Amino acid sequence: MTEAQDWIEHDPDPATAAELAACDADEIARRFAHPLTFGTAGLRGPLHGGPDGMNLAVVLRATWALAQVLKDRCLGGSAVVVGRDARHGSEDFARAAAEVLAAEGFSVTFLYTPAPTPVVAFAVRRLGAAAGVQITASHNPPRDNGYKVFVDGGLQIISPTDRDIESAIARAPHADEIARAAVEPSGVDIVAAYLERAATVRRSVGSVRVALTPMHGVGGEFALDALALAGVDDVHIVDAQFAPDPDFPTVAFPNPEEPGATDLLLALAADVDADVAVALDPDADRCAVGVPETTSDGSPRWRMLTGDETGWLLGDYLLSAHPDPATALVASTVVSSRMLAAIAAGHGAAHAETLTGFKWLSRAAAPGASLIYAYEEAIGHCVDPDAVRDKDGISAAVLVCDLVAALRSRGRTLPDALDELARRHGVHLTSAVSRRVEDAGAAMTALRTDPPAALAGVPVSVEDLAERRGQQRTDALVFSGDGLRVVVRPSGTEPKLKSYIEVRRAPTDDLAAARKTARQLMTDVAAAVAQW
Incomplete structure (x- = not known):
């Protein structure tokens, strides 16, 4: 047989x-x-x-x-x-x-x-x-x-x-x-305990108008309950995406990061004049955030923040509220922005860099410090590690609303807070490029054998993370130059090379100029790595 x-x-x-x-x-x-x-x-x-x-x-x-x-x-x-x-x-x-x-x-x-x-x-x-x-x-x-x-x-x-x-x-x-x-x-009691704990991450007071989608997943009722317990009850839902539906009929791919996936959410946010938009992925462990902003010609628009941008905002907010930042640890992954490390240093706190995935972020450690926050660029946020030692879209949504209310009490918005971080720590732009290849292993070998000496005119050095020891070892290369960092690794699920790009500019009050030059370099570097 x-x-x-x-x-x-x-x-x-x-x-x-x-x-x-x-x-x-x-x-x-x-x-x-x-x-x-x-x-x-x-x-x-x-x-x-x-x-x-x-x-x-x-x-x-x-x-x-x-x-x-x-x-x-x-x-x-x-x-x-x-x-x-x-x-x-x-x-x-x-x-x-x-x-x-x-x-x-x-x-x-x-x-x-x-x-x-x-x-x-x-x-x-x-x-x-x-x-x-x-x-x-x-x-x-x-x-x-x-x-x-x-x-x-x-x-x-x-x-x-x-x-x-x-x-x-x-x-x-x-x-x-x-x-x-x-x-x-x-498990009725344990579910209730989870919701009550998620609500406790809120510290400020004041109303917040929220547009919310659980993207046909299981987070809708849980998010409404946790937000209500936290005093956030002005919540408007995307009706077509609220009930769990395993066929995900309104989206081509049920991931808030995908182009078009949050179109209904942002349209609702504009219609109801929301303060913030929140998208959960179908199992509600990830949280994406949308914000209203004004374009260069003065017209209003809504856009989704990147996972890195949300990570900067939440990390800075939690460190700002911490009674003793010297005992606090925040963590991000090797493919995430370096901004959180700068934010931590500015607060006198510790920062840890881990491999990709929350199985590593949840184990981040530093002498004399306790983990208070961790994030990965793929919209995963751990905002209450003592309760949930993993990414949690529900408690992250509560904390986002808390931050919005706290900022509004001072006449500020999430885009204002991002601008302030850029003035303090420099403009940081991030992007990712994926390229399908016949053999990802062979492509990585070629890069190791003949690494580029420069990217878009910027001289770079290379670190091979496969040469590290212990839990920091992984199949990835890190190219670093003046204001530039590129991490390239093979996809774990598809025949692709994935490149994570970050362009940095020194702190300045002229954010428009800094962002313009950073965007140009980002475009040039993305074109270069797309050929790998």
């Missing part, structure tokens, strides 16, 4: 068993060539049968493997948390995961409702659970789903835990032979 025949015979889902049975030999070969593995966001893949997709058999075997790893670490019988978003298959997958963990002897909190990913991170930390599982594919297309694992403290897993689980999956029983025990949904 072949591996595929064996899988089909033991697939507990008749639909995926029949789907696999109908596949031709080439498709079967593709589906069994590369089983899903734990990447930056856990297991994630298309909804179809076989070990390379998200399906009931994969979820059962992954959960059995997680249980064995926990028991091998003397954590058998511990509390665990299982949650889900509202994607296709999420409810069935979450129930299956909860039932396997229960059968393996764990005390399972199976969240009673589809919930944001940060709720699971919060619950693991608050309950002292050994692990948490969230069924989600975040902002992936409708055809995908995923399996995300948190460990003690509500932190995302890193090696060797991910590799240990994969090894256990390889020796897991047939999916239909894995024991399951019924579990009743629960």
